[in-house]
Amino acid sequence: TELAPCDLILFGCVGDLSLRKLFPALYHLQAAGLLHEQSRIIGLARKPLDDESFAAQVEAAVRRAVGSAFKESHWQALLKRIRYLRLELSEPKDYLAIKTLVVDLSPTVIYYLATPPELYGTVCENLNASDAIVPGGRIALEKPVGHDLESSRCINDTVSRYFSESQIYRIDHYLGKETVQNLIALRFANNLFGSQWDQNHIDHVQITLAEEVGIEGRWGYYDRVGQMRDMVQNHLIQLLCMVAMDPPTQLTADSIRDEKLNVLRALRPITAKNVARRSVRGQYRAGQIDGVPCPGYLEEQGGRSNSDTETFVALRVSIDNWRWSGVPFYLRTGKRLADKVSEIVIHYKSQRHYIFDPRQRSMVQNKLIIRLQPDEGIRLRVATKEQSLQQGMALQSQALDLDFGGGQQGRIPDAYERLLLELMRGNSSLFVRRDEIEASWEWCDNLIDAWHQCQTPLEPYAAGSWGPDSADALISGRGRAWHQRV
Numbered sequence: 074t075e076l077a078p079c080d081l082i083l084f085g086c087v088g089d090l091s092l093r094k095l096f097p098a099l100y101h102l103q104a105a106g107l108l109h110e111q112s113r114i115i116g117l118a119r120k121p122l123d124d125e126s127f128a129a130q131v132e133a134a135v136r137r138a139v140g141s142a143f144k145e146s147h148w149q150a151l152l153k154r155i156r157y158l159r160l161e162l163s164e165p166k167d168y169l170a171i172k173t174l175v176v177d178l179s180p181t182v183i184y185y186l187a188t189p190p191e192l193y194g195t196v197c198e199n200l201n202a203s204d205a206i207v208p209g210g211r212i213a214l215e216k217p218v219g220h221d222l223e224s225s226r227c228i229n230d231t232v233s234r235y236f237s238e239s240q241i242y243r244i245d246h247y248l249g250k251e252t253v254q255n256l257i258a259l260r261f262a263n264n265l266f267g268s269q270w271d272q273n274h275i276d277h278v279q280i281t282l283a284e285e286v287g288i289e290g291r292w293g294y295y296d297r298v299g300q301m302r303d304m305v306q307n308h309l310i311q312l313l314c315m316v317a318m319d320p321p322t323q324l325t326a327d328s329i330r331d332e333k334l335n336v337l338r339a340l341r342p343i344t345a346k347n348v349a350r351r352s353v354r355g356q357y358r359a360g361q362i363d364g365v366p367c368p369g370y371l372e373e374q375g376g377r378s379n380s381d382t383e384t385f386v387a388l389r390v391s392i393d394n395w396r397w398s399g400v401p402f403y404l405r406t407g408k409r410l411a412d413k414v415s416e417i418v419i420h421y422k423s424q425r426h427y428i429f430d431p432r433q434r435s436m437v438q439n440k441l442i443i444r445l446q447p448d449e450g451i452r453l454r455v456a457t458k459e460q461s462l463q464q465g466m467a468l469q470s471q472a473l474d475l476d477f478g479g480g481q482q483g484r485i486p487d488a489y490e491r492l493l494l495e496l497m498r499g500n501s502s503l504f505v506r507r508d509e510i511e512a513s514w515e516w517c518d519n520l521i522d523a524w525h526q527c528q529t530p531l532e533p534y535a536a537g538s539w540g541p542d543s544a545d546a547l548i549s550g551r552g553r554a555w556h557q558r559v
């Protein structure tokens with residue numbers, strides 16, 4: 074679709090997300106010629122800033138993010154679009170200024186809420202009271218939408234009083250990552266994979282979202298949320314849906330989202346009955362990452378010494394449908410782990426009738442490794458014959474590699490570039506529908522309740538490790554183990 078001019082009204086424009094992610098993404102879109110000539114960016118926040126000092130903050134952030142590729146000419150072109158407006162989110166009369174700005178201008182207005190979710194309702198009500206919602210306007214909501222099913226419903230109810238579902242863009246930035254989108258191409262454009270994507274061929278699936286960083290000074294936010302709500306409820310579940318969904322009938326937003334919803338509905342609940350066998354929760358202690366000592370979670374700045382918040386989660390999840398019957402999905406995510414890695418690994422079953430040395434069997438099983446970050450790419454491990462004159466047939470596992478980074482294809486766009494672009498194009502397929510978010514909360518609420526009921530212990534792990542030992546125990550059996558990057 075051709076780009077139409079739009080006004081991006083950015084609430085929370087000097088917050089961490091805006092400075093670290095959104096403005097650098099807008100800079101790259103500008104550099105790639107993907108912003109319409111007449112599009113404008115209006116930043117809103119509480120700080121008393123003039124246009125110049127706001128621009129200086131944004132410039133510093135963009136320079137930091139873009140590094141040596143920064144070009145003055147692109148920045149100047151972006152700068153021309155940027156304005157600052159001071160606004161107290163809870164002050165209805167401040168919204169009149171937005172009204173004045175948007176009345177005669179762009180055909181499409183995007184209200185981007187990079188604010189705490191508790192304020193989504195207030196912002197919508199105030200926009201409406203000042204008559205500042207233009208017909209056809211779009212609203213973008215950052216995760217998390219709510220803290221549990223009930224609060225999420227409440228936010229969705231309020232927002233939907235002013236915007237219809239097709240105008241609401243709920244962001245999960247993992248859906249904007251190139252390799253996640255590539256899953257659709259991989260699965261549905263390749264008969265080779267598409268025809269083998271089920272319980273007949275796949276033994277189990279692993280998804281790992283590991284981070285080296287801790288909570289980055291966000292104790293106030295993180296301690297109330299924990300890894301379950303910060304990463305599992307949204308990013309991890311969305312990836313699970315992308316891997317597990319049936320083929321959508323078309324490449325349209327609703328067709329894709331219908332299929333993801335079907336997966337969510339088929340997730341077997343984790344309850345007090347099975348929580349001990351199916352989940353591990355952990356919290357990091359002091360340790361070392363790349364030789365640098367790191368404090369434990371409880372010693373983080375602003376920390377509370379008796380916090381019971383989990384910084385690591387591992388799960389064994391079952392999907393009760395035809396395609397995945399008997400195929401466990403092992404999920405794990407944590408802060409302060411040994412490495413920053415996001416990857417999906419599909420472990421195939423081995424040949425039923427096996428004519429080679431059985432001792433080699435598990436070593437040479439097929440694996441499809443989809444790396445989201447770093448080194449974006451797809452690797453297929455296949456069994457080949459060892460090159461030697463040895464008697465018999467010795468097998469080895471070799472890799473067929475697709476490397477999406479570097480090389481011919483150049484830099485990989487950041488998730489937020491893709492998401493902002495699709496938002497401006499009005500394509501909702503990379504955004505999360507209300508029913509998906511609510512189904513995911515329902516499943517996560519059950520699990521969190523089960524943790525409370527059973528007082529599931531919080532297992533310590535050293536910063537720089539791969540999590541508590543019981544995460545290894547969760548997957549072991551039948552020769553399974555967490556995939557190690559080599």
Ligand code: BG6
Pocket residue numbers: 246284303415
């Ligand atoms: C965010 C979480 O949504 O995703 C953070 O709130 C986390 O805690 C981040 O660090 C990870 O994103 P990425 O793109 O760096 O893997």
